[in-house]
Amino acid sequence: MEWINALLAVPFIVGVAFFFLTHMKTASFSTALHVTGLGLMLICSLNVVAAVLENGRIETWNHWIYADSLSAVFVGLIGIVGTLAGVYSIGYMNTELKEGHIDYRSYVYYHAFLHLFFGSMLVAVTTNNVILMWVAIELTTLTSAFLVGIYGHRTSLEAAWKYIIICSVGVAFGLYGTILTFSNANAVLHDSSQAIFWSVINGQAANLNPHLMYLAFAFIVVGFGTKCGLFPMHTWLPDAHSEAPSPASAVLSAVLLNCAMLIVLRYFILTAKAVGFDYPQALLLVFGLLSTGVSSFFIIMQHDIKRKLAYHSIENMGLISFAFGLGGPIGMFAGLLHTITHSLAKALLFCASGNILLKYRSRDIYYVSGMWKVMPWTAVLFAGGALALGGVPPFGMFVSEFAIVVAGITAGKTWWVIFCLIFLTIALSGLTIMLLKTVLGKPTEGVEAGEGSRLSVTVIAVYLLLLFAIGIYIADPLSQLLQNSVGIILGQDNVSFGDMLLLPWQTLQ
Incomplete structure (x- = not known):
């Protein structure tokens, strides 16, 4: 319990502390506070995950805080991916400050809101209060909007306002779904003080009014699906992700979208118990395939590297939704993986795009060229990340996409899977075009050869190594966490996948 209390407190304390550093003229104090906050967040998050693995769940603050295996997956992502992106921020934002692209006040505000952003996401994935879930998701919008508009340019401010307006309107639909669920639970429990807790509602979900849950889940998918970036x-997503500083883009794409998807999953569980799995799976399946399909065509039309990656976020969030829509143990496992x-x-690709932007001062794939000569380490890592994102073996995304195909065939939705694979092939062609134009070719004139900081290259390499490691072997703690999470989603105590998801090289000891 102490670890989860510290985990929720540290980012907010560090974020508020940054506002007292605006009068200082040196970045050293800000960097020290930033590193301290990141280190504590990583340590606390890993200990929370370990505690969940050991005890099954954590419940504290009079039921307001609740962390099960499903929460732990997302806590771990925030801790690991967020910390690495935060470490990458050190070199990136110091360079932006040194070259005059931001002033010192903006530099401090960036770090303040980054940590407040981490805190709001951690609350969203660990709260047991369905109203606080909505509040926390709305808070992630407000804190991250400052990151999107940190440069103060017309385009970045426009993207920030667009982000706030669209997400706030969208999440308002999520509030309708939340209130419908609360009122439904209150009618069953006859105790409003307990009807706000997800774990309590889950215990009585089979007794909820099915007609209200049909409507509530539709609002939830539209509302929180807005924050997921579903079509x-x-x-809002392409503008926000392309205008934010690259490390902030990494956090927005790699962590924030997942937090909203967790909320959708929480209500998926309640709805499935009330009305059966067919309805919630059908909604996620349709929204998922549409998101993957539409975004794949936008991907091949984009010239802006970060904007292209943003559409890949829509594509992959659609693919995750599609996996959950396929259902069954394998579909749920595939979606989580x-x-x-x-x-x-x-996160790897957005951080690598940061190195590219600092070197070329452009995101246009028709300007950025010859990376293999200008910045060879970044070029190799960028190419590796693109191949991983495209689902090329032996990286982890091949394993998860392979599992999605298996889930679709097992569920008898072969044609759905075929269309999905066609869309993924189109998206892969967009990645291939980007690699051919940026990594290969003649180096851009006037661009001096040389890598970014060693720290930034190391962070990107760690991301790639983790992707490679998951593709080769899923470690027992992660496998157990995913298996427990699938059991929570399906309402089953013992979930087994057998050997259906083992790839040839994963059977080697």
């Missing part, structure tokens, strides 16, 4: 509520692998791949 057609995705329009793809959540993890997509987070690592997208």
Whole structure:
């Protein structure tokens, strides 16, 4: 319990502390506070995950805080992916400050809101209060909007306002779904003080009014699906992800979208118990395939590297939704694993795009050229990340996409899977075009050869190594966490996948 209390407190304390550093003229104090906050967040998050693995769940603050295996997956992602992106921020934002692209006040505000952003996401994935879930998701919008508009340019401010307006309107639909669920639970429990807790509602979910849950889940998917970036509520995402500083883009894409998806999963569990699995799975299946399909065509039309990656976020969140929509143990496992692998791949590529932007001062694939000569380490890592994102073996995303195919065939939805694979092939062609134009070719004139900081290259390499490791072997703690999470989603105590998801090289000892 002490670890989860510290985990929720540290980011907010560190974030508020940054506001007292605006009068200082040196970045050293800010960097020290930033590193301290990141280190504590990582330590606390890993200990929370370990505690959940050992005890099954953590419940504290009079039921307000609740962390089960499903929560632990997302806590771990925030801790690991967020910390690495935060470490990458050190070199990136110091360079932006040194070159005059931001002033010192903006530099401090960036770090303040980054840690407040971490805190709001951690609350969203660990709270047991359904109203606080909505509040925390709305808070993630407000804190991250400052990151999107940190440069103060017309385009970045426009993206920030667009982000706030679209997500706030969208999440308002999520509030309708939340209130419908609360009132439904209150009618069953006859105790409003208990009807706000997800774990209590889950215990009585089979007794909920099915007609209200049909409507509530539709609102939830539209509302929180907006924050996930699902089509057609995705329009804020390409602008926000492309205009934010690259490490902030990494956190937005790799972590924030997942937090909203967890909320959708929480209500998926309640709805499935009330009305059966067919309805919630059908909604996620349709929204998922539409998101993957529409985004794949936008991907091949984009010239802006970060904007192209943003559409890949829509594509992969659609693929995650599609996996959950396929259902069954394998579909749920595939969706959760793809959540993890997509987070690592997208964080890698956004951080690598930061190195590219600092070197070329452009995001245009028709200007950025010859990376293999200008910045060879970044070029190799960028290419590796793109291949991983494209689902090329032996990286982790191949394993999760392979599992999605298995889930679809097992569920008898072969044609759905075929269309999905066609869309993924189109998206892969967009990645291939980007690699051919940026990594290969003649180096851009006037661009001096040389890598970014060693720290930034190391962070990107760690992301790639993690993707490679998951593709080769899923460690027992992660496997157990995913298996327990699937059991929570399906309402089953013992979930087994057998050997259906083992790839040839994963059977080697």
